[in-house]
Amino acid sequence: MVSLNSYPSFPSDCKSLLSKHLTKKVYEQLKDKKTSSGFTLAQAIASGVENHDSGIGVYAGDIESYDTFAALFDPIIKEYHGFLKSDSHVSNLNANDLNAPNPDSENKYIVSTRIRVGRNIANLPLGPAITKEQRDEVEKQAASALNSLEGNLKGTYYPLDGMKEDVSEKLIEDHFLFKAGDRFLEAAGLNRNWPKARGIYHNDEKTFLVWVNEEDQLRIISMQQGGDIKEVFQRLTSAISKIEEKIKFLYSDHLGFITSCPTNLGTAMRASVHIKVPYLSQDYAHFEEITNKHHLQIRGINGEHSQSVGSVYDISNRRRLGVTEVQCVQDMYDGVVELIKVEKELALR
Numbered sequence: 001m002v003s004l005n006s007y008p009s010f011p012s013d014c015k016s017l018l019s020k021h022l023t024k025k026v027y028e029q030l031k032d033k034k035t036s037s038g039f040t041l042a043q044a045i046a047s048g049v050e051n052h053d054s055g056i057g058v059y060a061g062d063i064e065s066y067d068t069f070a071a072l073f074d075p076i077i078k079e080y081h082g083f084l085k086s087d088s089h090v091s092n093l094n095a096n097d098l099n100a101p102n103p104d105s106e107n108k109y110i111v112s113t114r115i116r117v118g119r120n121i122a123n124l125p126l127g128p129a130i131t132k133e134q135r136d137e138v139e140k141q142a143a144s145a146l147n148s149l150e151g152n153l154k155g156t157y158y159p160l161d162g163m164k165e166d167v168s169e170k171l172i173e174d175h176f177l178f179k180a181g182d183r184f185l186e187a188a189g190l191n192r193n194w195p196k197a198r199g200i201y202h203n204d205e206k207t208f209l210v211w212v213n214e215e216d217q218l219r220i221i222s223m224q225q226g227g228d229i230k231e232v233f234q235r236l237t238s239a240i241s242k243i244e245e246k247i248k249f250l251y252s253d254h255l256g257f258i259t260s261c262p263t264n265l266g267t268a269m270r271a272s273v274h275i276k277v278p279y280l281s282q283d284y285a286h287f288e289e290i291t292n293k294h295h296l297q298i299r300g301i302n303g304e305h306s307q308s309v310g311s312v313y314d315i316s317n318r319r320r321l322g323v324t325e326v327q328c329v330q331d332m333y334d335g336v337v338e339l340i341k342v343e344k345e346l347a348l349r
């Protein structure tokens with residue numbers, strides 16, 4: 001059980017949004033509050049209190065956390081997404097509205113494309129506050145809904161508990177499976193009872209995958225080699241609508257899909273490419289200027305908080321709330337088109 005006896009201190013070089021927005025006044029206002037599932041401020045901020053290199057540092061334990069701890073979450077949501085209390089979220093998962101012809105038909109720059117959404121089940125707490133029994137229930141509902149999928153979405157659910165280490169290691173190395181032991185999730189209480197009720201569903205080609213009970217209860221993923229971004233989006237949207245026939249997800253008109261990390265609220269979508277930019281990445285300021293212009297984030301190729309390998313970077317939309325799913329993918333697409341254009345120009349110099 002996480003406890004907090006006094007106002008936490010952060011080193012002066014700490015850049016997390018938690019350290020910025022947890023003022024003494026906010027702390028005093030929230031320190032004794034609890035949601036109806038018993039989630040406390042100490043639990044909400046544990047990840048950022050333990051990990052001073054957090055970008056954000058907070059997690060919600062349930063939908064109520066976003067109200068109960070609004071004095072902390074609202075400024076974080078405003079700063080990350082540019083989204084205000086008076087704004088509302090609108091969803092658009094219609095692939096026909098996306099303008100994204102393959103920007104790299106010769107397969108020279110884009111190694112692979114991946115689009116994921118996070119989803120959590122209505123009327124249950126989120127991962128940081130979930131009980132073991134509720135987590136088991138999530139796995140049961142997820143496996144049952146997924147096992148009913150057909151056609152190109154048809155696949156198998158593989159529980160992590162009992163999976164051979166060489167199998168899970170290979171799945172992680174090939175970018176299909178989440179890593180174990182993430183210290184940010186650990187501190188947030190998201191790794192309790194590991195590996196029980198965790199697992200991965202995928203079709204034979206591994207172009208459609210679902211993570212069960214990681215940071216969110218479900219991470220629904222569509223991915224493939226190359227840069228056909230529209231095909232990846234279409235596969236994802238058809239899978240989401242099939243799964244929604246079986247499971248009702250946690251959604252609010254104001255915040256969209258509810259997720260444990262406030263950066264994922266709204267669409268809960270991260271659309272990324274692994275892209276090779278050896279020339280542009282040598283001028284990192286120029287690289288960031290382009291990604292910032294298109295509201296994109298640069299990550300390394302082995303997931304968040306990892307490094308680039310061989311000049312390949314993970315480029316994805318940063319905004320997820322107050323923009324539609326189509327806009328998230330369009331942000332990524334438009335940025336990638338410009339990155340490829342500049343990379344080509346630099347190669348000719």
Ligand code: ADP
Pocket residue numbers: 112113114116172174175176177219223270272273274299301302303304314
């Ligand atoms: P998430 O997007 O699910 O929040 P991560 O940044 O941790 O999380 O990435 C999860 C996994 O997905 C990692 O193994 C990462 O390498 C892989 N991944 C992300 N984008 C792509 C992509 N475009 N192509 C291939 N693998 C990808």
Ligand code: CIR
Pocket residue numbers: 047053054055056057058184261263264304
């Ligand atoms: C952190 O605060 O760094 C971790 N809890 C991860 C935050 C999510 N990252 C992001 O940029 N989407």
